Amino acid sequence: MLLIDSIYPLLYCKTYRCNFPDTVLTECDIRKIGADDIPDFDILTAGFPCQSFSVCGNRKGFADERGNLFFEIMRIADAKKPKIIFLENVANLTEHDNGKTFNRIHNELSDRDYYIRYLIADACNYGIPQHRTRTYIVAFKNYDMCNGFRFPDEQPLKKHIFDIIDRSVKADDNFYLPENSVQYQKMNVAITDENQIYRFSDYGIQKSKDGISFTLKANMGTWYNRVPIIKDDFGIRTITPQECLALQGFPKSFDFPDIPIKSMYKQCGNTVAVPLVNSIAKQISNE
Incomplete structure (x- = not known):
């Protein structure tokens, strides 16, 4: 079962149903559902909203309504007492408010007799050509399970941006920057290494390094000019939502339903690095 909080657009549910039609999906506000209505x-697993803790957000932490959704996780845990809790959030979670936020999370879990392991990991150190550093928390009811658990080992990066994005295939015309546009002219000058990926930022044009993408952000869906840009065999263009999914490690079979492209980009920026989460899940399943 998947519970979707009302803060997120309902279009997320549409995408989920498109790719996992056989999974039960309860589309509601988690704050309004009783624990007794959830099967044992x-x-x-949960990824409570990160904007409250991210260096890119307002960093209000638990003073933000979204940040307080962590306590909804604890409410459900109190009722269901799961053997394992697996959480994901931004890297800054451990540093937010001089460590007080993470200490609170740790104490909330510890007070419920959970033993905790956590890892701050960059996806590019686990075979994914994207810098995406996140905090992963795994909490166990059983001490021996926690003691025996190990996060997956880092992996050498074997694929880079253009091992995933095929520049020889022409994208739809609407992804290409018009050659008479200001954006094209600026980017055409900025692209000095065609093996990197670029984007407009608050500080000018940002360029990736070592064939590894910078972090894909949810603001791609709010400001179209923040979608990363590449030079392919046909011109200068933004990367497509499907290419964003590929840079997150999604399988080619995963796709979007008929939803606005802005929502596609936003969902790409809000998701997780799939192979890394899958590796952690496999390590959990071994316990």
């Missing part, structure tokens, strides 16, 4: 389970 062994593992609770």
Whole structure:
């Protein structure tokens, strides 16, 4: 079962149903559902909204309504007492408010007799050509399970941006910057290394390094000019939502339903690095 909080657009649910039609999806505000309405389970997984803790957000933490959704996770845990809790959030979670926020999370779990492991990991160190540093928390009811658990080992990066994005295939025309546009002229000058990916930022034009993408952000869906840009065999263009998914490690079979492209980009920026999360899940399943 997947519970979707009302803060997120309902279009997320449409995408989920498109790719996982056989999964039960409860589309509601988690704050308004009773724990008794949720079937019993062994593992609770959650990624409570990160904007409250991210260096890119307002950093109000638990003073932000979205940040307080962590306590909804604890409410469900109190009722269901799962064997394992698996959480994901931004890297800054451990540093927010001089560490007080993370200490609160740690104490909330510890007070419920959970033993905790956590890892701050960059996706590019686990085979994904994207810098995406996140905090992963795995909490166990059983001490021996926690003691035996190990996060997956880092992996050498074997694929880079253009091992995933095929520049020899022409994208739809609407992804290409018009040659008479200011954006094209600026980017045409800025692209000095065609093996990197670029984007407009608050500080000018940003360029990737070592064939590894910078972090894909949810603001791609709010400001179209923040979508990363490449030079392919046909011109200068933004990367497509499907290419964003590929840079997050999604399988080619995963796709979007008929939803606005802005929502596609936003969802790409809000998701997780799939291979890394999958590796952690496999390590959990071994316990």
